[in-house]
Amino acid sequence: MDYLSDERKKSDFDVEAMKVAWAGSIQEFQLSDRMAKLVANDPVFEKFTRPMLGRKELLKNTLRKSAHAWKLIIDLRLSEEEAKWLRLYVDEPAYTDLHWGMFIPAIEGQGTEEQKKKWLPLAKKMQIIGCYAQTELGHGSNVQGLETTATFDTRTDEFIMHSPTLTSSKWWPGGLGKLSTHAVVYARLIVGGQFHGVHGFIVQLRSLEDHSPLPGITVGDIGLKFGNGAYNTMDNGVLRFDHVRIPRNQMLMRVSQVTKEGKIMQSDVPRQLIYGTMVYVRQTIVADASKALSRAVCIATRYSAVRRQFGSRDGGPETQVIDYKTQQSRLFPLLASAYAFRFVSEWLKSLYLDVKQRLEANEFSTLPEAHACTAGLKSLTTTATADGIEECRKLCGGHGYLVSSGLPELFAVYIPACTYEGDNVVLMLQVARFLVKTVSELGHKKPVGTTAYMGRVASLMQKNSAVQTAEGWLNPGAVVEAFESRAARMAVRCAQELAKFGNPEEGFAELAVDLVEVAVSHCQLIVVTKFFEKLQQDIPGKGVKESLEVLCYVYALFLLHKHQGDFLATGYLTPKQASLANAQLRTLYSKVRPNAIALVDSFSYTDHYLGSILGRYDGNVYPKLYEAAWEDPLNDSDVIDGFHQYVQPILKQRLHSAKL
Numbered sequence: 001m002d003y004l005s006d007e008r009k010k011s012d013f014d015v016e017a018m019k020v021a022w023a024g025s026i027q028e029f030q031l032s033d034r035m036a037k038l039v040a041n042d043p044v045f046e047k048f049t050r051p052m053l054g055r056k057e058l059l060k061n062t063l064r065k066s067a068h069a070w071k072l073i074i075d076l077r078l079s080e081e082e083a084k085w086l087r088l089y090v091d092e093p094a095y096t097d098l099h100w101g102m103f104i105p106a107i108e109g110q111g112t113e114e115q116k117k118k119w120l121p122l123a124k125k126m127q128i129i130g131c132y133a134q135t136e137l138g139h140g141s142n143v144q145g146l147e148t149t150a151t152f153d154t155r156t157d158e159f160i161m162h163s164p165t166l167t168s169s170k171w172w173p174g175g176l177g178k179l180s181t182h183a184v185v186y187a188r189l190i191v192g193g194q195f196h197g198v199h200g201f202i203v204q205l206r207s208l209e210d211h212s213p214l215p216g217i218t219v220g221d222i223g224l225k226f227g228n229g230a231y232n233t234m235d236n237g238v239l240r241f242d243h244v245r246i247p248r249n250q251m252l253m254r255v256s257q258v259t260k261e262g263k264i265m266q267s268d269v270p271r272q273l274i275y276g277t278m279v280y281v282r283q284t285i286v287a288d289a290s291k292a293l294s295r296a297v298c299i300a301t302r303y304s305a306v307r308r309q310f311g312s313r314d315g316g317p318e319t320q321v322i323d324y325k326t327q328q329s330r331l332f333p334l335l336a337s338a339y340a341f342r343f344v345s346e347w348l349k350s351l352y353l354d355v356k357q358r359l360e361a362n363e364f365s366t367l368p369e370a371h372a373c374t375a376g377l378k379s380l381t382t383t384a385t386a387d388g389i390e391e392c393r394k395l396c397g398g399h400g401y402l403v404s405s406g407l408p409e410l411f412a413v414y415i416p417a418c419t420y421e422g423d424n425v426v427l428m429l430q431v432a433r434f435l436v437k438t439v440s441e442l443g444h445k446k447p448v449g450t451t452a453y454m455g456r457v458a459s460l461m462q463k464n465s466a467v468q469t470a471e472g473w474l475n476p477g478a479v480v481e482a483f484e485s486r487a488a489r490m491a492v493r494c495a496q497e498l499a500k501f502g503n504p505e506e507g508f509a510e511l512a513v514d515l516v517e518v519a520v521s522h523c524q525l526i527v528v529t530k531f532f533e534k535l536q537q538d539i540p541g542k543g544v545k546e547s548l549e550v551l552c553y554v555y556a557l558f559l560l561h562k563h564q565g566d567f568l569a570t571g572y573l574t575p576k577q578a579s580l581a582n583a584q585l586r587t588l589y590s591k592v593r594p595n596a597i598a599l600v601d602s603f604s605y606t607d608h609y610l611g612s613i614l615g616r617y618d619g620n621v622y623p624k625l626y627e628a629a630w631e632d633p634l635n636d637s638d639v640i641d642g643f644h645q646y647v648q649p650i651l652k653q654r655l656h657s658a659k660l
């Protein structure tokens with residue numbers, strides 16, 4: 001029985017076409033759909049019992065799933081793209097994420113041709129397992145502050161890897177604790193007693209025969225993390241070196257080379273390329289944000305249509321909670337954000353691929369913008385997604401707190417995304433630096449790409465919004481101009497404040513809070529702009545473009561409402577115009593309402609991937625919640641183990657004292 005079938009009948013767009021729009025192309029949709037079903041139909045990938053497992057059992061279970069996934073990849077001759085989707089739908093953080101997601105990309109981006117030829121085939125056949133060991137106990141954000149040393153010994157043509165202090169212990173790298181045989185280790189290069197910056201080195205950690213740590217290497221897991229199950233399927237690790245020697249050719253030498261004689265040779269490649277793996281991964285994290293948020297929204301939307309509270313005076317059905325305006329005002333902006341993040345990630349991927357091609361041809365001019373966009377959008381989308389998942393839990397009332405809702409584990413797995421690959425505040429400060437630099441160069445350098453609007457700064461500072469009615473906000477030009485003016489005005493005002501400081505670094509530190517707000521407004525502008533640009537494309541299917549247009553306005557006007565203080569303080573909007581935007585937002589929620597279920601169905605998630613009783617496709621929530629309760633180990637027996645030992649004596653004692 002489909003309890004949501006009436007809801008599905010209400011929608012006025014072609015869901016199958018929307019699935020394609022969400023996936024990006026028919027090919028992407030088919031590929032992803034095939035992998036989702038492959039995983040969902042395979043009992044090895046069951047995941048409901050995960051939060052009940054102890055740590056050792058949990059990790060072993062992950063290893064079993066990863067081995068099965070690898071067997072499928074080999075047996076079915078899956079492409080790298082298919083394998084990526086397969087791992088995604090297995091939906092369990094594992095050492096393989098770092099092997100494929102960071103170790104291999106680090107070698108691809110920073111290795112020489114010779115190094116790539118040697119290491120990549122081994123890694124791609126999984127004959128070695130690698131991780132990305134950058135962060136230390138004492139330093140994570142400040143990469144230049146890392147303490148691990150790689151000292152060149154000209155006599156033996158080797159580097160000596162050493163952890164000189166406790167705080168120099170590598171700490172956090174995923175896959176490091178128990179599984180990796182190798183790591184790309186970031187360390188201070190020391191040649192002839194001189195420090196030559198932080199570089200990556202390929203270091204073997206464990207024997208390829210019996211997996212024991214090699215001499216001089218201390219390695220282990222850093223311990224339990226937030227939540228049951230969740231990210232505890234990953235062996236985040238600690239690593240120390242005691243004068244471990246590696247051959248010279250294991251320093252990743254695309255950026256700088258060390259010769260046999262101990263000479264440092266700089267190539268034309270900028271040193272920032274050492275940070276290149278982070279640019280790549282941040283871009284993938286933006287795509288992951290749309291996936292995590294859309295999962296949470298799918299659960300909360302379906303459940304909001306099933307759940308009823310109040311509104312019946314005559315014994316008829318109560319009101320579906322999705323019909324309350326307050327529920328809509330919390331849920332629909334998140335639904336719109338999931339779509340917005342999906343489309344901005346599509347654009348970011350194309351920007352990244354373009355930069356990657358240029359880097360391969362030794363053309364580095366677009367690297368600063370790629371860094372600012374990946375850092376800023378990673379920060380913006382992961383913050384909104386982490387907050388959004390928690391909001392979805394609240395939108396599901398009490399049942400959202402049950403592990404079987406899928407939301408607690410999704411939250412626990414997701415929240416470190418605000419920290420890993422760069423703390424979100426630290427990353428926004430990087431964007432702010434880039435913007436301040438752009439403003440300071442306006443006189444002699446035409447801004448391009450995502451900062452092109454700064455080239456129109458004079459008119460953006462003068463012109464105010466012309467919107468007169470609520471309908472006036474349904475105009476891409478009016479909306480984009482509002483976001484451009486807000487971002488430009490905030491950036492210029494901050495640059496003027498900075499100019500008052502004799503020492504720019506002192507000014508930057510003092511104005512950091514305002515600078516983060518400037519960076520956020522710039523990143524929101526990017527997301528809004530890319531959503532409108534997406535709507536310029538040919539999007540086939542009845543009603544698909546129209547539904548996306550509604551979501552685009554919801555996303556933009558929700559942000560405008562939330563940050564109306566900025567729009568008013570910069571003088572671009574009047575209070576009347578801000579309140580017209582809010583009135584339009586209410587109308588837009590009414591337009592989303594009949595399509596809400598179809599819009600989440602368009603994510604095309606299997607019940608396996610959602611992992612939620614509240615989010616079931618068929619809406620059959622209550623019987624399944626009831627059934628699941630009886631599957632809890634506590635209900636294996638009517639009288640709980642421990643009762644006779646610890647509870648009964650108390651009860652008996654009570655009886656005794658009552659007699660007294």
Ligand SMILES: CCCCCCC/C=C/C(=O)SCCNC(=O)CCNC(=O)[C@H](O)C(C)(C)COP(=O)(O)OP(=O)(O)OC[C@H]1O[C@@H](n2cnc3c(N)ncnc32)[C@H](O)[C@@H]1OP(=O)(O)O
Pocket residue numbers: 097098100101102132134135140141142143144174272273275276278279281284367368371419420421422423426430433
């Ligand atoms: C698929 C995988 C699944 C995901 C699982 C997640 C696993 C998690 C993995 C990790 O967390 S790995 C560790 C990630 N660590 C970080 O992200 C550390 C964050 N810190 C930094 O990125 C940097 O250190 C910093 C904060 C950006 C640097 O600050 P600082 O001011 O000290 O910088 P400098 O080193 O002096 O360089 C400044 C110069 O370089 C430019 N720049 C900085 N980062 C990049 C970059 N990634 N790409 C290109 N350019 C970069 C920066 O703009 C400055 O340029 P100029 O102004 O000098 O031109």
Ligand SMILES: Cc1cc2nc3c(=O)[nH]c(=O)nc-3n(C[C@H](O)[C@H](O)[C@H](O)COP(=O)(O)OP(=O)(O)OC[C@H]3O[C@@H](n4cnc5c(N)ncnc54)[C@H](O)[C@@H]3O)c2cc1C
Pocket residue numbers: 098132133134135138139140141142171172173174231236416419420421422423424425426429
């Ligand atoms: C689940 C997980 C997986 C990870 N996986 C890996 C991995 O595979 N490999 C790896 O190398 N690392 C990994 N890390 C480490 C991760 O990259 C770092 O934790 C992250 O970069 C943040 O650095 P930090 O821990 O030093 O935070 P800190 O920099 O110590 O941050 C603490 C606080 O200080 C603030 N702060 C710091 N600097 C500034 C500043 N300049 N201005 C203003 N505020 C500031 C931050 O905003 C934050 O509030 C992982 C971390 C987690 C949680």
